[in-house]
Every structure is written in structure tokens, then in C-alpha cells.
Amino acid sequence: LAKTTQPISMDSYEGQEVNITCSHNNIATNDYITWYQQFPSQGPRFIIQGYKTKVTNEVASLFIPADRKSSTLSLPRVSLSDTAVYYCLVGDVYNFNKFYFGSGTKLNVKP
Amino acid sequence: ETGVTQSPTHLIKTRGQQVTLRCSSQSGHNTVSWYQQALGQGPQFIFQYYREEENGRGNFPPRFSGLQFPNYSSELNVNALELDDSALYLCASSLLGQENYGYTFGSGTRLTVV
Numbered sequence: 001l002a003k004t005t006q007p008i009s010m011d012s013y014e015g016q017e018v019n020i021t022c023s024h025n026n027i028a029t030n031d032y033i034t035w036y037q038q039f040p041s042q043g044p045r046f047i048i049q050g051y052k053t054k055v056t057n058e059v060a061s062l063f064i065p066a067d068r069k070s071s072t073l074s075l076p077r078v079s080l081s082d083t084a085v086y087y088c089l090v091g092d093v094y095n096f097n098k099f100y101f102g103s104g105t106k107l108n109v110k111p
Numbered sequence: 112e113t114g115v116t117q118s119p120t121h122l123i124k125t126r127g128q129q130v131t132l133r134c135s136s137q138s139g140h141n142t143v144s145w146y147q148q149a150l151g152q153g154p155q156f157i158f159q160y161y162r163e164e165e166n167g168r169g170n171f172p173p174r175f176s177g178l179q180f181p182n183y184s185s186e187l188n189v190n191a192l193e194l195d196d197s198a199l200y201l202c203a204s205s206l207l208g209q210e211n212y213g214y215t216f217g218s219g220t221r222l223t224v225v
Contacts, residue, residue, distance in 0.1 A: 034213060041221070043115070043201045044154065046213025087153055099214075101146075101153030 004088045009106040018075045020105050022088030025069050030092040033064060033071045038085045038104070047086075048073070075107075083109045113138050115217035117202050123223045129190045130222060134202030136183040137215045142166075143185040144214065145177060146201040154201055160185060161207060189222075197224045 005023040012018045024033070032051050036044035048055055050062040050071070061074040075082060085104040116135045124130050136143050142161045146154035156169035160179035174190040183204070189196055199221050203214040 036213075041199070042218050043203070043216025045216065049213060099156065101155070103153050 003100060004090055004102045006086075006088055006102060006105045008103065009108065011108050011110060012078055013110050014079055015077050018078050018082075018107060018109075020073045020075075020086055020088075020107070021070060022073070023070050024088070024090045027068050027090050028092070031068075031090045032092070033062065033068075034089045034091075034099070035060070035062065035073045036087045036089065036101075038087065044087060044101075078107075078109045080109050080111060083107060115202055115204050115215050117200075117217035117220050119220060120218070121221045121223075123225060124192050126192055126194060126224055128192050129188065130192060132187040132189075132200050132202075132220045132222070134185045134187070134204075134217060136185065136202075136204035140204035140206050140215065141183055142205050142207055143179055143183065144203045144205075145185070145187045146203065147171070147196075148199040148201060148219070150198070157187070192224045194224050197222060 032049055034049040035047040037047050038044040048057055048060045048062045050064055052064050055062045063072040085106050087101045087104040089099040089101060091099050115137050118133045142159060144159040145157040147157055148154040157171050157175055158168040158177055159166050160177060163179045176188045178186045187200060199219040201216050201219045203216045205214045
């Protein structure tokens, strides 16, 4: 399984754009990159998933460079409710993958 | 559609006892995975079930076992509980072939071993 490295924590203010970068140097050809959000005492919630280039949905964007050794989750105009832990996962989603979560990035959004 | 539901939400057990945690998968999903999340850490994969058989296991001892039923609900059983088993246990379901839409997690069962 490809391991991931993320910053332990990040601070931001309401209304700002937040970019969280994840390093995954050992990513395999069949691996996808998936991001989850987790609030205290709740299960992780799927945010976005991609394989290469850029993916955008209603809540976030995911930027993946050509070498795929890193990825960046972009949250536009964060609010206080975006305060959570964000996990970057890498794995083959079509092969009974067991995701490795790592320790995640604690995002603290301030007023 | 219903999400993933887990029961009970909280549980206190004594060291050495056995515990069974339950999970109802999201409607239409046919795989279920179990994770252990210690305080301040990311979830750790325990095992995954598909078609009522274990299909993939993380680094957990045999005293962690599970079942998946024909209706895709699932149980996690832990024997001979140890203090370090205290954690949030998460169940996640998905539809085989549709994992690109992500796994749906329940809110977990908080197990405290004393």
C-alpha cells in the first residue's frame, strides 16, 4: 500500500481558500487518490476522488500533477463548519482495497 | 436511501470479556469493511467482507473476527478484550465496482475496555 504524508495541522480563516497537500511517492499505476473528512465522534465522509489532472465537485477540487506523487485538496471559501480532520488515501479502489488512512490533517477554521 | 447504521453507539466492557458490534450497510451496498480508530489517530483497517466471506485483513489478531449476513449486515466480534482495544469502531460499506464513489461510513461504536 502506498503510504501518504500530510501536514499534521493547518489554520485558516473563514472565507479563505484552503489547500491541503498530500505526498504519496510510492503510488502505483492502478491507485486512485481519495480524500475524506471526519468530524469528532463521526465516521469519515467521502469528499472527492481522482486519478490524474483535476477533479471538481460541489464541495472541493482535487489537483494531481502528472507524476501523481502528490495531490492537493482545495476547499474554496471555508467556513467554521469545515473544521475537521482531512485524510488523503491512496489505493486501488477496484481491487478490494484496504485504505490506509494515516493521521490526517487537522484543519482549524477561525472566525 | 439509508446510510450505514451501527449499534450500540457506546459500550463499556471489562478486560477479558467478549463483544459483538453490529452494522447495517447502506441500501444497495454489498461489501462491508471494519476499522478501528484509536483516539487522535486515523482509522486502521481490520477486515473486509464480500459475499459473506472475509476478503482482505489488516494487521489484527485472530481474536478479531466478523460475519456478513445475506442481507449485507455485518458483525464484528472481539474476544479476550484488552485495554488497548478501547477505540471507535467504524463500519463502512460500498458497492463492488462502484468504489469510485467512495465508502459510506457509519458513526461508529465507542468501545471502552476497563
